[in-house]
Amino acid sequence: xxxxxxxxxxxxxxxxxxxxxxxxxxxxxxxxxxxxxxxxxxxxxxxxxxxxxxxxxxxxxxxxxxxxxxxxxxxxxxxxxxxxxxxxxxxxxxxxxxxxxxxxxxxxxxxxxxxxxxxxxxxxxxxxxxxxxxxxxxxxxxxxxxxxxxxxxxxxxxxxxxxxxxxxxxxxxxxxxxxxxxxxxxxxxxxxxxxxxxxxxxxxxxxxxxxxxxxxxxxxxxxxxxxxxxxxxxxxxxxxxxxxxxxxxxxxxxxxxxxxxxxxxxxxxxxxxxx
Amino acid sequence: xxxxxxxxxxxxxxxxxxxxxxxxxxxxxxxxxxxxxxxxxxxxxxxxxxxxxxxxxxxxxxxxxxxxxxxxxxxxxxxxxxxxxxxxxxxxxxxxxxxxxxxxxxxxxxxxxxxxxxxxxxxxxxxxxxxxxxxxxxxxxxxxxxxxxxxxxxxxxxxxxxxxxxxxxxxxxxxxxxxxxxxxxxxxxxxxxxxxxxxxxxxxxxxxxxxxxxxxxxxxxxxxxxxxxxxxxxxxxxxxxxxxxxxxxxxxxxxxxxxxxxxxxxxxxxxxxxxxxxxxxxxxxxxxxxxxxxxxxxxxxxxxxxxxxxxxxxxxxxxxxxxxxxxxxxxxxxxxxxxxxxxxxxxxxxxxxxxxxxxxxxxxxxxxx
Amino acid sequence: xxxxxxxxxxxxxxxxxxxxxxxxxxxxxxxxxxxxxxxxxxxxxxxxxxxxxxxxxxxxxxxxxxxxxxxxxxxxxxxxxxxxxxxxxxxxxxxxxxxxxxxxxxxxxxxxxxxxxxxxxxxxxxxxxxxxxxxxxxxxxxxxxxxxxxxxxxxxxxxxxxxxxxxxxxxxxxxxxxxxxxxxxxxxxxxxxxxxxxxxxxxxxxxxxxxxxxxxxxxxxxxxxxxxxxxxxxxxxxxxxxxxxxxxxxxxxxxxxxxxxxxxxx
Numbered sequence: 001x002x003x004x005x006x007x008x009x010x011x012x013x014x015x016x017x018x019x020x021x022x023x024x025x026x027x028x029x030x031x032x033x034x035x036x037x038x039x040x041x042x043x044x045x046x047x048x049x050x051x052x053x054x055x056x057x058x059x060x061x062x063x064x065x066x067x068x069x070x071x072x073x074x075x076x077x078x079x080x081x082x083x084x085x086x087x088x089x090x091x092x093x094x095x096x097x098x099x100x101x102x103x104x105x106x107x108x109x110x111x112x113x114x115x116x117x118x119x120x121x122x123x124x125x126x127x128x129x130x131x132x133x134x135x136x137x138x139x140x141x142x143x144x145x146x147x148x149x150x151x152x153x154x155x156x157x158x159x160x161x162x163x164x165x166x167x168x169x170x171x172x173x174x175x176x177x178x179x180x181x182x183x184x185x186x187x188x189x190x191x192x193x194x195x196x197x198x199x200x201x202x203x204x205x206x207x208x209x210x211x212x213x214x215x216x217x218x219x220x221x222x223x224x225x226x227x228x229x230x231x232x233x234x235x236x237x238x239x240x241x242x243x244x245x246x247x248x249x250x251x252x253x254x255x256x257x258x259x260x261x262x263x264x265x266x267x268x269x270x271x272x273x274x275x
Numbered sequence: 276x277x278x279x280x281x282x283x284x285x286x287x288x289x290x291x292x293x294x295x296x297x298x299x300x301x302x303x304x305x306x307x308x309x310x311x312x313x314x315x316x317x318x319x320x321x322x323x324x325x326x327x328x329x330x331x332x333x334x335x336x337x338x339x340x341x342x343x344x345x346x347x348x349x350x351x352x353x354x355x356x357x358x359x360x361x362x363x364x365x366x367x368x369x370x371x372x373x374x375x376x377x378x379x380x381x382x383x384x385x386x387x388x389x390x391x392x393x394x395x396x397x398x399x400x401x402x403x404x405x406x407x408x409x410x411x412x413x414x415x416x417x418x419x420x421x422x423x424x425x426x427x428x429x430x431x432x433x434x435x436x437x438x439x440x441x442x443x444x445x446x447x448x449x450x451x452x453x454x455x456x457x458x459x460x461x462x463x464x465x466x467x468x469x470x471x472x473x474x475x476x477x478x479x480x481x482x483x484x485x486x487x488x489x490x491x492x493x494x495x496x497x498x499x500x501x502x503x504x505x506x507x508x509x510x511x512x513x514x515x516x517x518x519x520x521x522x523x524x525x526x527x528x529x530x531x532x533x534x535x536x537x538x539x540x541x542x543x544x545x546x547x548x549x550x551x552x553x554x555x556x557x558x559x560x561x562x563x564x565x566x567x568x569x570x571x572x573x574x575x576x577x578x579x580x581x582x583x584x585x586x587x588x589x590x591x592x593x594x595x596x597x598x599x600x601x602x603x604x605x606x607x608x609x610x611x612x613x614x615x616x617x618x619x620x621x622x623x624x625x626x627x628x629x630x631x632x633x634x635x636x637x638x639x640x641x642x643x644x
Numbered sequence: 645x646x647x648x649x650x651x652x653x654x655x656x657x658x659x660x661x662x663x664x665x666x667x668x669x670x671x672x673x674x675x676x677x678x679x680x681x682x683x684x685x686x687x688x689x690x691x692x693x694x695x696x697x698x699x700x701x702x703x704x705x706x707x708x709x710x711x712x713x714x715x716x717x718x719x720x721x722x723x724x725x726x727x728x729x730x731x732x733x734x735x736x737x738x739x740x741x742x743x744x745x746x747x748x749x750x751x752x753x754x755x756x757x758x759x760x761x762x763x764x765x766x767x768x769x770x771x772x773x774x775x776x777x778x779x780x781x782x783x784x785x786x787x788x789x790x791x792x793x794x795x796x797x798x799x800x801x802x803x804x805x806x807x808x809x810x811x812x813x814x815x816x817x818x819x820x821x822x823x824x825x826x827x828x829x830x831x832x833x834x835x836x837x838x839x840x841x842x843x844x845x846x847x848x849x850x851x852x853x854x855x856x857x858x859x860x861x862x863x864x865x866x867x868x869x870x871x872x873x874x875x876x877x878x879x880x881x882x883x884x885x886x887x888x889x890x891x892x893x894x895x896x897x898x899x900x901x902x903x904x905x906x907x908x909x910x
Contacts, residue, residue: 007818008725008729009726009729011722011725011726012722012723012725013726014723015720015723015726015789016723016739018719018785018789019739019789022783022785022786023742023743023745024742025761026757026760027745027757029757029760029761029764030756030757030760052639052643053639053643055643056643074656077652078653080649081649081653091897093657095893095897096657096660096661097656097657099889099893100660100664101843101847102847102889103664103886103889104849104862104863104866104882106863106870107866107879107882108663108664109663110678110870111663111670111678111879112663114663114679115662115663117518117679118503118518119516119517119518119679119680135457138457138503138504149663152656153660202748207750207751210750210752210753217870219504220502220503220504220505221506221642222499222502222504222505222642223642224639224643227750227752229639230752231752232639232642234756235362236361236362236364236365236635237361237364237365238365238368238369240635241369241760245756248752248753248756248757249753251750251752251753252749252750252753255749256748259748322858327868327871328872333694354697355858355860358871370763370766370767370772370773370774371759371762371766371774372775372776372857373772373773507871507872508871508873509872512677512678512679512873515677516677535676562772562773
């Protein structure tokens with residue numbers, strides 16, 4: 001018997017080796033790059049130069065927070081409305097929400113340009129009605145719209161899953177106890193869906209805070225988010241890898257901290273605490 | 276499970292069928308060739324790294340340069356593109372990717388040579404070298420013509436939409452005019468963007484004085500609020516549709532845009548402009564040197580050079596093209612201005628590390644402004 | 645109220661599908677523009693067949709997606725079995741934390757750190773080029789693994805611990821015990837892990853962007869296209885992929901519904 005248990009433990013060894021080489025070592029490499037200069041000597045200059053990028057960090061966080069809040073405000077009522085429908089329509093709508101994710105997000109983002117451009121679909125329509133064209137593209141609003149659009153399904157999925165699992169008898173009980181709609185939402189539904197909300201928030205926040213494509217295409221390359229800064233530095237030559245690694249490292253720590261904060265809200269004692 | 280797998284497999288099969296089919300449909304041109312192209316290196320792969328939209332690709336019944344070369348030699352060409360000299364440099368320098376033929380611009384070639392990253396060309400294999408105009412031999416970055424063969428020549432100018440810009444601009448300062456707020460495009464790469472500010476300030480493009488670069492950066496920051504966006508090749512779509520009114524860009528690309536929108540016009544501003552030569556060269560870590568030489572020689576073939584010059588729209592350093600009366604841009608005043616109309620021009624040079632790092636960081640400041 | 649909530653759902657769906665509709669319409673544009681519609685034509689679909697760059701990239705994408713999904717499913721299932729055997733709580737939570745990293749971390753950080761590793765080792769052993777097919781594959785397997793492990797693990801926890809032992813008692817070899825007793829019971833988890841890995845790999849842009857070298861996948865080619873003039877052929881290809889996936893999903897769903905109904909009838 002012991003033999004087979006041992007066998008089953010050994011079976012994971014290839015994975016441990018893989019994880020060590022391709023998860024741990026790359027992170028060590030990143031740390032190494034961030035504390036050395038291009039010649040390979042130890043330095044803390046990279047960290048000292050971070051001040052310059054504070055605006056990029058601030059902008060990234062602001063945009064990510066705003067778009068996370070908006071996706072939440074869209075997704076929560078949506079999930080609630082969905083659970084009120086027949087099971088078969090629920091399934092269909094869920095599929096329709098997830099479905100766009102099967103399409104390349106670059107193309108989906110790009111086609112927003114056709115819609116928002118100065119000579120694009122919306123403005124053409126407005127002009128043909130005799131209105132003044134609006135300035136939509138290349139604005140912070142367009143970037144946030146792109147983020148909301150691209151990551152909305154990530155928010156809907158976990159919230160809907162949590163909400164559809166709520167026992168209807170609980171809601172009936174709260175009705176019987178004389179809760180009004182708002183109290184029901186606050187005292188019963190929201191606490192029960194909190195884990196879904198938390199995972200939705202992390203799933204939207206992380207890609208939003210680190211994106212570099214959306215800001216370039218919908219923001220006209222005028223805003224430099226932290227993802228853009230990293231991409232720029234990596235594209236102008238290996239001499240800049242060190243600063244880029246430092247920025248990535250800080251970005252990673254930022255994400256880990258925000259996730260640790262989010263996890264505080266759920267008392268899930270799930271294994272796999274984030275470091 | 277099985278069903279899904281079989282569906283996936285069918286999907287893959289359909290796709291691979293498409294891939295097989297993709298070979299058909301193009302009819303090979305009858306080329307009149309000067310050089311010799313053997314099948315000696317058939318089956319090998321040649322990695323070519325070039326600017327976007329910088330080779331005749333068979334669209335609109337043109338000659339497909341890459342396909343013709345593959346057909347002729349049996350070599351598989353892996354053709355990829357970059358959108359700035361720096362991206363190309365970064366790719367080669369870190370050793371992540373090896374290329375056999377690259378076509379960077381002058382100042383980048385100087386840098387590559389300084390850093391010992393190029394191989395010398397075996398000129399005995401380049402039988403078409405005599406077609407290159409003497410003007411484009413022995414240029415500053417490669418005085419002995421050991422490393423490079425000129426591919427395209429160009430100058431930067433001001434493109435504007437005559438429906439939106441009523442006066443005829445003659446200076447770069449129109450890019451700072453608040454009348455055209457949100458209608459102005461600007462280069463999305465530090466070297467080209469700084470150059471325009473430097474011309475405005477009357478500076479040397481290759482200044483080694485940090486305060487010069489600081490002043491240029493201030494000017495670029497001032498411009499930012501009037502800009503619609505920073506662009507590279509996105510400029511085509513934006514100018515052709517009338518989305519934007521003004522953009523500094525390469526003269527050759529203007530001619531391509533003009534084909535699609537006749538409201539566009541072009542000038543060389545009076546402050547002067549940047550002239551560049553993009554040349555083919557072979558990097559040190561190339562894996563297919565002989566085939567690379569064959570490809571470079573192929574690019575010089577009169578028929579191929581003509582097709583490329585017409586497709587790209589840049590000035591050609593190839594005498595067989597320039598002197599060919601059938602050449603679409605034969606005697607074109609924008610590409611080949613006569614002496615009276617030639618603007619003041621300056622080449623970019625490679626600048627030392629410190630200054631380069633300095634302006635590359637200043638560009639971040641501009642972007643973050 | 646009911647009407648309002650339906651209207652709300654409809655509005656969100658319009659929002660989600662507006663750009664897709666735009667893409668769909670402009671893939672039939674007779675002009676080269678993705679802004680101005682000039683007339684109906686199928687030219688871009690024809691053009692697509694001749695666009696060898698895009699089709700090669702499509703082949704690369706599919707190959708990487710299939711291979712990385714298979715390898716990460718095998719590795720990940722084995723890992724899930726092994727991890728559950730770990731006795732010490734600390735080791736287990738350490739392993740799970742490491743496993744979570746690629747999933748939690750920003751793609752750009754994962755991509756860059758992997759690239760630094762590949763480039764560094766490429767230089768170390770004197771490779772002419774360090775990025776290519778194998779590095780994309782490795783990168784994709786790496787970010788797929790946590791998803792596989794996390795979808796297999798709950799199923800494993802649900803299965804009876806004594807199941808493999810019973811199989812061994814009945815004279816199975818350990819391998820047979822795994823394939824005949826354990827695997828069938830965790831199959832749904834393995835399968836959803838596989839599909840998840842396949843999908844993620846198919847759609848990945850950021851990590852491939854930093855690790856692919858010459859081996860360009862479809863998202864990379866599309867990215868390069870959006871850096872210049874996007875012609876409608878990219879839209880045409882997306883439309884084809886979209887319609888294919890759509891048909892497959894509808895088929896799959898109706899089949900599932902049918903079989904569910906059959907089960908219910910019995």
